[in-house]
Amino acid sequence: MIAFDFEYYKPNSLSEAVNIYKKLSLINKQPLYYSGGTEIITMARDNGIITGAVIDIKGIPECNVFELNNNKLVIGASVTLTQVSESKLFPLISETSRFPADHTARNKISVIGNICGNIIYKEAVLGYLVAESGVIIYGEKGKRVLPINQAFNKKLQLEKGEFLAQLIVDMSYSQLPYVCVKKTKQGKGGYPLISMAALKKNNYIQMAFSGVCGFPFRSKSMETDMNNKSIPREKRIQQAISHLPAPILGDIQGSAEYRKFVLSNILKDILVILDGEGR
Amino acid sequence: MISYMETAKLELDINGERRNLIVRPADTLLRVLREQLGLMGAKASCENGDCGACTVLIDGMPFKSCIILAVEVVNHKIVTIEGLKETPIQKAFVEKRGFQCGYCTSGFIMNCHSLVTNHPDADDKTIEEWLQSNICRCTSYEEIEEAVKSVLQKKDLNNYK
Numbered sequence: 001m002i003a004f005d006f007e008y009y010k011p012n013s014l015s016e017a018v019n020i021y022k023k024l025s026l027i028n029k030q031p032l033y034y035s036g037g038t039e040i041i042t043m044a045r046d047n048g049i050i051t052g053a054v055i056d057i058k059g060i061p062e063c064n065v066f067e068l069n070n071n072k073l074v075i076g077a078s079v080t081l082t083q084v085s086e087s088k089l090f091p092l093i094s095e096t097s098r099f100p101a102d103h104t105a106r107n108k109i110s111v112i113g114n115i116c117g118n119i120i121y122k123e124a125v126l127g128y129l130v131a132e133s134g135v136i137i138y139g140e141k142g143k144r145v146l147p148i149n150q151a152f153n154k155k156l157q158l159e160k161g162e163f164l165a166q167l168i169v170d171m172s173y174s175q176l177p178y179v180c181v182k183k184t185k186q187g188k189g190g191y192p193l194i195s196m197a198a199l200k201k202n203n204y205i206q207m208a209f210s211g212v213c214g215f216p217f218r219s220k221s222m223e224t225d226m227n228n229k230s231i232p233r234e235k236r237i238q239q240a241i242s243h244l245p246a247p248i249l250g251d252i253q254g255s256a257e258y259r260k261f262v263l264s265n266i267l268k269d270i271l272v273i274l275d276g277e278g279r
Numbered sequence: 280m281i282s283y284m285e286t287a288k289l290e291l292d293i294n295g296e297r298r299n300l301i302v303r304p305a306d307t308l309l310r311v312l313r314e315q316l317g318l319m320g321a322k323a324s325c326e327n328g329d330c331g332a333c334t335v336l337i338d339g340m341p342f343k344s345c346i347i348l349a350v351e352v353v354n355h356k357i358v359t360i361e362g363l364k365e366t367p368i369q370k371a372f373v374e375k376r377g378f379q380c381g382y383c384t385s386g387f388i389m390n391c392h393s394l395v396t397n398h399p400d401a402d403d404k405t406i407e408e409w410l411q412s413n414i415c416r417c418t419s420y421e422e423i424e425e426a427v428k429s430v431l432q433k434k435d436l437n438n439y440k
Contacts, residue, residue, distance in 0.1 A: 103412045
């Protein structure tokens with residue numbers, strides 16, 4: 001059970017959500033935006049999060065949108081991982097939506113909750129990073145529309161009182177060749193050793209990783225290395241690994257050394273599948 | 280805007296009955312089912328969304344009741360194991376011996392019931408994906424899978440949706 005009390009608010013509009021956040025902040029309630037809410041509940045249970053109020057955004061129409069609009073896939077903040085994973089509209093995004101947690105939990109976890117959560121893996125973000133999605137953020141100052149690769153640096157860069165309301169994915173990316181891989185220590189579910197999404201656009205491989213470092217990332221310098229066809233494949237992989245944005249994670253899922261070995265094999269697979277390079 | 284401060288007065292639809300309750304906004308559905316309504320079929324185990332022992336159906340889909348607030352399920356139809364009566368999957372669990380200690384069984388049955396009713400043509404991949412949501416420490420996994428497949432083969436669901 002959650003040992004402390006909090007208030008519950010369910011606004012009907014984006015502006016109502018932002019206004020109640022501001023009001024609750026002023027009286028030191030330390031409010032949290034709540035969508036799937038799974039991480040808030042589990043962390044609150046052991047006092048990992050303390051809040052005086054949650055603002056459930058599931059009542060806001062814009063947050064429930066999951067539709068195609070002018071060849072863009074619009075995904076609202078309350079859309080669950082299951083909704084996206086079972087959709088056949090964008091196979092890459094559907095597959096990466098299956099990475100976090102398990103099927104029943106994904107019925108509750110929202111895509112945006114996974115991306116904005118405290119969990120270091122945030123695997124749902126991988127597809128959106130390589131598909132160069134847009135994000136629509138709402139806050140006290142109004143609406144901000146940004147490319148996700150600008151807004152997401154280790155985590156989504158939100159100002160106080162802001163929340164991610166929608167993801168926008170260009171459907172032209174859904175036709176591109178892609179590969180998604182999730183490697184775990186054992187079994188098929190659970191936290192990743194490494195999760196990866198990659199696609200090939202204009203003969204250029206774009207890739208994003210979770211589990212390699214302490215945060216998910218897409219690295220332009222690693223992509224430059226991997227796409228440099230003037231040097232042998234092994235060298236490209238070696239250089240890409242040397243350009244990781246942070247030290248390789250070592251934890252109970254796997255040591256840093258083992259993760260490096262797995263990463264090297266995944267990079268080989270990317271080249272084989274997307275560049276047609278034999279082993 | 281809906282708002283609840285110290286307490287929330289709710290009317291929930293549980294197993295086809297309207298139940299009036301007063302809860303804390305921070306109360307999970309699991310705790311409310313067990314401690315206020317005496318519906319002990321949803322088991323408290325990890326309370327972290329990992330094990331699936333507390334699985335219930337909300338509008339026909341499986342949810343882990345430990346990671347849902349009771350205030351979230353107003354205007355939704357909740358079914359617990361107490362609301363299932365002689366469904367094909369319950370019979371199949373008995374026939375195939377899909378349990379040992381039984382602690383995880385109600386959660387498994389809720390998940391499997393939803394699977395066979397929502398996906399009567401489920402393939403092996405779908406079955407595997409759904410069954411990964413629940414943990415059985417007695418490792419009755421083979422028998423549980425057999426139970427699911429026996430129901431799917433019979434497709435004798437009798438409109439239990």
